[in-house]
Amino acid sequence: MPDVKDGALTGYRILDFADSKGAFCTKVLADIGAEVIKIEPPGGDPGRNAPPFLNYTPHPEKSLYFIYRNTGKLGITLNIESEQGKEIFHQLLKTADVLVDNSHPDYLPKMGFDYTNLKEINPQLIVDSITEFGQTGPYRDYKGSNLVDFALSGTMITSGYPGKVPCMMPGSPAYDAASIHASMSIVAALYMRATTGEGQFIDTSVHETARMGLYPWIIPNYHYAVNPNMPPPTPEVRMGAAIYPVYPCKDGFIRVIALTPRQWDALVRVLGNPDVLQMPEWRDFMYRIGNAEDLYHLMFEYTQKYTMVELFEAGSREGVPIAPILKMSDFYNSPHTRARQFFTEVSHPVAGKAYYPGPPYKWTETPARIGRPAPCLGEHNEQIYCGELGFSKGELADLKKARVL
Amino acid sequence: MLPLENVKVISFGTGGVGPDFGKVMGEFGADVIKIESKDNLDFMRTIGADINNIAGFNESNRNKRSLGVSLKTEKGRQIVRKLVKITDIIMENYRGGVMADLGFDYESVRRINPSIIYLSSQGFGIGGPYSNYQAYGPMISGASGMLSLWAQPDDPYPVGSNSPIPDHMASKYLVMAAIAALDYRRRTGKGQFINMAQTEVAAGMVGEYFLDYTMNGHSPVPMGNRSSQFAPHGCYRCLGNDNWCTITVLTEEEWQSFCKAIGSPAWTADSKFSDMTGRLQNVDELDRFVEEWTSTREPQKVMDILQAAGVPAGVVQRATDSINDPQLQHMGAIVELDHPVAGKRLYPGIVFHLSGTSEFKSTPAPLLGQHTEEICRQVLGMSDKEIRELEAEGVLHVPSIS
Numbered sequence: 001m002p003d004v005k006d007g008a009l010t011g012y013r014i015l016d017f018a019d020s021k022g023a024f025c026t027k028v029l030a031d032i033g034a035e036v037i038k039i040e041p042p043g044g045d046p047g048r049n050a051p052p053f054l055n056y057t058p059h060p061e062k063s064l065y066f067i068y069r070n071t072g073k074l075g076i077t078l079n080i081e082s083e084q085g086k087e088i089f090h091q092l093l094k095t096a097d098v099l100v101d102n103s104h105p106d107y108l109p110k111m112g113f114d115y116t117n118l119k120e121i122n123p124q125l126i127v128d129s130i131t132e133f134g135q136t137g138p139y140r141d142y143k144g145s146n147l148v149d150f151a152l153s154g155t156m157i158t159s160g161y162p163g164k165v166p167c168m169m170p171g172s173p174a175y176d177a178a179s180i181h182a183s184m185s186i187v188a189a190l191y192m193r194a195t196t197g198e199g200q201f202i203d204t205s206v207h208e209t210a211r212m213g214l215y216p217w218i219i220p221n222y223h224y225a226v227n228p229n230m231p232p233p234t235p236e237v238r239m240g241a242a243i244y245p246v247y248p249c250k251d252g253f254i255r256v257i258a259l260t261p262r263q264w265d266a267l268v269r270v271l272g273n274p275d276v277l278q279m280p281e282w283r284d285f286m287y288r289i290g291n292a293e294d295l296y297h298l299m300f301e302y303t304q305k306y307t308m309v310e311l312f313e314a315g316s317r318e319g320v321p322i323a324p325i326l327k328m329s330d331f332y333n334s335p336h337t338r339a340r341q342f343f344t345e346v347s348h349p350v351a352g353k354a355y356y357p358g359p360p361y362k363w364t365e366t367p368a369r370i371g372r373p374a375p376c377l378g379e380h381n382e383q384i385y386c387g388e389l390g391f392s393k394g395e396l397a398d399l400k401k402a403r404v405l
Numbered sequence: 406m407l408p409l410e411n412v413k414v415i416s417f418g419t420g421g422v423g424p425d426f427g428k429v430m431g432e433f434g435a436d437v438i439k440i441e442s443k444d445n446l447d448f449m450r451t452i453g454a455d456i457n458n459i460a461g462f463n464e465s466n467r468n469k470r471s472l473g474v475s476l477k478t479e480k481g482r483q484i485v486r487k488l489v490k491i492t493d494i495i496m497e498n499y500r501g502g503v504m505a506d507l508g509f510d511y512e513s514v515r516r517i518n519p520s521i522i523y524l525s526s527q528g529f530g531i532g533g534p535y536s537n538y539q540a541y542g543p544m545i546s547g548a549s550g551m552l553s554l555w556a557q558p559d560d561p562y563p564v565g566s567n568s569p570i571p572d573h574m575a576s577k578y579l580v581m582a583a584i585a586a587l588d589y590r591r592r593t594g595k596g597q598f599i600n601m602a603q604t605e606v607a608a609g610m611v612g613e614y615f616l617d618y619t620m621n622g623h624s625p626v627p628m629g630n631r632s633s634q635f636a637p638h639g640c641y642r643c644l645g646n647d648n649w650c651t652i653t654v655l656t657e658e659e660w661q662s663f664c665k666a667i668g669s670p671a672w673t674a675d676s677k678f679s680d681m682t683g684r685l686q687n688v689d690e691l692d693r694f695v696e697e698w699t700s701t702r703e704p705q706k707v708m709d710i711l712q713a714a715g716v717p718a719g720v721v722q723r724a725t726d727s728i729n730d731p732q733l734q735h736m737g738a739i740v741e742l743d744h745p746v747a748g749k750r751l752y753p754g755i756v757f758h759l760s761g762t763s764e765f766k767s768t769p770a771p772l773l774g775q776h777t778e779e780i781c782r783q784v785l786g787m788s789d790k791e792i793r794e795l796e797a798e799g800v801l802h803v804p805s806i807s
Contacts, residue, residue, distance in 0.1 A: 008585040028578070032585055051633045052617045052625070064620065068612040115760075134758075137735035142712045147630060147638060148719035151651040152730075156640070156721045159566040160557065165640050166649055166721050168630045169566070170554035171611040180577040185757055187584040188408035188433050192761070194591060196406070200761030208738045208756045211727070213577055215568040216425075216753045217461040219739065222724030223751040224460035237647065239567040244543045246562050253562045255547040259452070312548075316538045323540075323547030325563060328618040328625060331550040331608060339533030342605050343619070355619045357612045360575075360605035361582060362532070365597035366589055 007033015008366040012190060014098040015039060016073060020047025021172075021206075022102035022130045023069035024179035029186065030072030031359040031368045037092070037384065038073040042403055044377045054351050060377060061350035067374040068356060071346060075375025076384050077405045080111050084404045089113070091389055093121045098186055102130040105140060115201045125199040126189040128182045134205035144206055149174030153210035154218045161240045169214075177213025178206040242292040246325065247303040254303060254311050257321040259285055266320035270311060271302040348373040381405055407434025407762055412587065415440060415488060416469060417497035417504065419447045421542055421572030422526050422579070422603065424465035426496050429580045431468025432755060432765045435494075438780060439466065440485060441773060442475045442802050450773065457746040457772045457804075464752055466770035467742070472781075473774025473802025476507050480800045485509070487785055490518050494583050498526040501537035511598040520596040522586045524579050530602025540603065542569025549607035554614060557629035571607040578606060636684040637663070639692050640721060641699040643707055649721040650704040652695065652711060657681070659716050666714035667698045744769040774802035 010033035016026040017039050030036040038045075049058065050065035061067075078092075079085040093099065099118065101108055108114065108129075118127055129135065132144035147168055150156050160167030182204040189200050211218070246255050258264045261283040268277045276298050281287050288295055303311065308324035315322030324330070331337055332355075340362075343355040351373075359368035381400075385391045391399070399405045412435040416427035424447065427437040441447055449462040457463075472488075475481040489495065495514060497504050504510045504525070511523045525531065528540020529548070546552040546565055556563035582599050590596055608615065614625045630651070632638040640651045654660050657680075664673040672694050677683045684691055699707050704720040711718035720726055728739055728751060740754040747769075755765040781787040781801065795801040 008582075008589040028581065032582070049634070052613060052621070054620055056621070064613040064616040068616055133732050134736055137732045139712075139732035142732075143715065143717035144719070145653040145655060145717040147632075147640070147651045147653050148717045151640065151649070151721040152719040154722050154724065154727050155566060155568055155570070156651075157649075157723050158568055159555070161560060161564060164557065164560075165630065165642070167555065167557055167560075167565075168628075168640070169570070170551060170614065170627070173570075173610060176610050177574065177577075180574060180581065181756060184429070184433075184577055184581045184584065185759060187581055187588065188757075189759060189761070191584050191588045191591070192406070192408040194588070196761065198761060200759050202760070203758040205736060205756070207732060208736050211738075212753055212756050213574050214570055215566075216573055217464055217568070219724050219727060220460035220464040220750060220752050223728075224458075224463075224747065241562075241564045243567045246564060248562070255544060255552070257541045257544050316535075319539075321539050321541055321544045323544035323552075325547045325552050326550050327553050328550045328611075328615050331548070331604070332615065332618060336529055336533035336535040337604075340530055340602060340605070342602070342608070343615075351620065354616060357605070357609050357615050360530075360578060360603075360609050361599050361601040362530075363582075363586075363597055363599050365595050366586075 005367055007031070007368065008363065009034040009187070010366070012097045013037065013095060014100060015092060015096045016100050018100050018102040018130060019045045020050060020066060020069060021175045022100055022179055022182065023047060024176045025128070025130065025182040026073060026100055027069055027071060028180065028183050028359070030371065032363070033366060036073040037380070038070060038075045038375060039078050040075065040377060042077045042079050042405060048377070061348075067348055067351055070374035071356065071370045072372055073375055074380040074384065075378065076381050077378040079404050082402070082404045084399065084402070086112060088385075088389065088404070090121055093118065093125060095388070096122065096125060097190065098126045098128070100128050100130065100182065100186070105129065105131055105135045119199065123198060124193060126186055126193065126202065127199070128186055128202040128204055130178050130182050130204045130206065132205070133207045135203045139207065146172045146174065149206050149210055152207055153177075153214050155215040158215070158218075158238055160238050162238045164238075166238065173214055174206050174210035177210045178204055180213060181209040242289045245292060245296065245299070247296070247300050249303045249311055250305070250307045252308045252327070253325040254308055255323040255325055257323065263320040264288075266315070266318035267322075269318045270314040270320065270322070271299075274302055344370050346370055346373050349376055378405065407765065408759075409433040409435040409584070412436070412494065413492045414438070414494045414496065415492045417495065417499060417509070419499060420449055421465060421569050422576045423496055423498035424449070424462070425573055425576035426524075426579050427469045428465055428467050429577065430494070430583065432757065432767065433580075433584070437469035438488065438776075439469045439471050439771065440474060440476070441471060442473050442481070443773070444475055444477055446773075455746065463744055463747055463750070463770040467752070467767050469771060470776035470780060471771035471774055473777045473804070475800055475802070478798070478800045480795060480798070482508060484781070484785065484800070486517060489514055489521070491784075492518070492521070493587065494522045494524070496524045496526075496579065496583070500539045501527045501531060515596070520590060520594060522583060522590060522596045522599070524583055524599045524601070526575055526579060526601040526603060528603050530605060531600045542572040542603075543567065545603045545607050546570055549604040550615070551607045551611050554611060554625060554627045556627040558627055560627070563627060571603060571610065574610065575601060575603045575606045631688065633685070636681065636688045637691055637695050639695070641692070641696045641707075643699050643704040644702055645704075648704045650699055650707040650718055651721060652699075652707070652716065652718045654716060662714040663711065663716045666710055666716060670694070670698070740767060742767060742769045745772060772804045774804050777801050777803045
């Protein structure tokens with residue numbers, strides 16, 4: 001047995017009653033040692049139907065979305081709408097430090113588990129309810145989705161080409177932003193509990209937190225530009241490639257972050273000091289934004305002579321940030337990604353062995369890591385129900401037949 | 406009480422990630438001191454005419470005190486070392502190598518404060534050929550693979566957004582890490598060093614597409630606003646200039662409600678749209694029909710009609726929409742703060758709602774060196790005379806307005 005060190009949160013138990021929208025919250029807590037038990041209805045989390053799939057064949061254990069966002073967790077099934085299910089849930093709650101829920105604000109109360117009941121069952125329990133719009137307010141019953149929440153976050157109006165339709169960001173950015181806000185709140189509440197001895201209820205709204213995790217500057221940027229004696233500022237628009245221009249190169253595209261005159265000078269050096277780029281006006285950032293189209297035509301003749309990585313490395317030498325626009329394969333194979341061992345081998349009982357993106361940081365004392373693959377549906381029923389709650393295997397089979405598990 | 410009362414944080418940050426980390430730690434109740442000086446300005450102070458009147462800076466640097474001290478002088482470093490000895494957490498996001506040159510890297514710091522929790526966040530992270538590369542958010546989205554998918558299928562190349570994503574996700578990750586590390590230290594007495602790569606934060610946000618590559622051997626292509634699972638699923642033009650509303654119909658029940666809500670026009674009865682498979686197959690035509698309906702209505706109207714019918718829909722909000730958003734107003738998600746130079750301005754409010762804490766606070770961003778005197782006097786026990794002398798020598802910076 002290799003010596004596996006504890007994570008920072010080893011010893012805490014989290015019940016993950018969230019579907020795929022809140023999956024990221026408990027995944028990042030599992031990465032740093034928390035024991036996470038994912039509770040799914042007997043039919044499974046709807047996230048199991050989310051594409052892409054292994055070999056592009058829909059299958060409940062082969063959703064790449066699901067198996068990525070649920071690593072590190074144990075998995076059990078439980079129907080809390082049944083009487084026996086409620087009793088079992090009650091027992092589980094007593095063993096837990098945290099409950100993460102992302103159903104509608106009325107759902108758990110209707111099942112008999114409003115916060116007052118939960119607190120009675122376990123006064124130390126921390127409950128985080130991640131909802132689309134919050135526990136109260138005019139939009140409380142509105143529905144959200146990945147795309148809808150991103151649109152409302154204020155970031156989408158800045159995404160994509162001017163004149164074209166605003167563009168969705170890949171992945172599930174609004175849910176990830178809400179999830180990370182829930183994770184922060186949970187560890188803060190755990191830390192505080194050491195002093196107070198009490199749990200608390202946390203209301204996390206996707207609508208509120210997506211803005212903070214993606215682009216909080218949008219409101220002050222707008223409001224600082226409002227001048228009482230002047231016409232209102234231009235509304236935010238999609239800048240496309242005007243601020244951070246994109247240029248083609250030998251094997252793909254680069255994005256250039258030249259903000260200061262010094263960075264512009266460095267860029268000109270990277271491209272071999274072509275005469276056409278020596279006009280002093282080009283040193284001015286605002287001039288470049290205003291003449292982005294013309295500049296593009298001057299630039300791409302030179303950028304095309306090099307590869308993405310050549311320009312990226314030359315930019316660093318000369319002092320101008322140049323980003324290669326990497327494809328998934330490029331990032332995976334990058335020498336830096338490899339040196340940091342970011343991708344981790346994970347062996348899933350159905351989907352097989354593969355390299356997964358790991359946690360985005362290294363901890364010296366309590367390593368962050370993917371401790372186990374995402375659970376198959378009900379994979380740990382026996383471990384939890386028989387091993388911990390004292391059910392026999394026969395009882396387990398009966399509960400399954402009765403659709404309690 | 407607040408969760409991080411009595412926790413002391415030193416922030417050496419610049420740009421987005423470092424300052425936003427300190428801002429949130431401050432909201433949770435920590436005492437956050439920002440180390441800065443005229444000869445080492447946070448670059449966000451330099452993108453406008455007045456270092457104390459920049460929107461992005463004044464948003465991300467709320468809830469902290471500014472100690473104006475030059476790290477280029479030995480006396481300045483001496484002062485910071487005194488502060489480091491009595492602090493719990495250090496966070497920095499300078500280019501790799503900068504903190505070591507200043508003598509404030511983890512190895513140096515833990516000699517004077519062994520239980521320190523030290524967080525570093527660089528664009529590419531320490532350990533590898535790009536450790537010391539300078540990076541900004543818009544660069545990181547490109548260098549992580551994320552940007553390659555942030556486009557419409559017919560775009561000539563991806564442009565993503567001009568927002569600095571993933572800066573504000575990286576900072577939140579670090580807040581979570583810092584508090585977890587504090588909790589571990591509470592139980593064991595041990596501090597540690599946490600070293601983040603922002604590219605890895607961005608890559609982690611599109612993890613399923615990396616699995617598409619590592620498991621299916623396929624490099625995914627951008628899908629824009631469409632989904633391979635649901636239709637309608639898009640962003641539709643509405644009445645007015647550059648006005649849009651997103652609509653996603655995720656279930657059969659929502660499809661029925663959607664058809665009814667838009668007045669059941671004849672095309673909705675066409676058998677080719679009768680199930681999800683058909684709608685996905687005929688998505689171009691479907692989207693044209695949907696847009697026929699949205700394009701004669703204002704985006705808020707589209708959202709309200711559809712949400713009332715139980716269909717997920719949301720306006721592509723601008724800042725003004727957010728400021729007037731009734732739900733955000735209800736949650737207190739927009740606040741006005743009075744900054745000594747910028748005056749009364751709107752900022753995003755506190756998004757943490759924890760039943761067992763007192764109300765989280767937000768204070769305006771500090772002027773450069775605004776708290777130099779109070780920190781030197783109260784925390785470091787320096788005399789007024791000493792402070793004046795160090796100010797004259799250019800070691801300390803005290804602003805003329807305060």
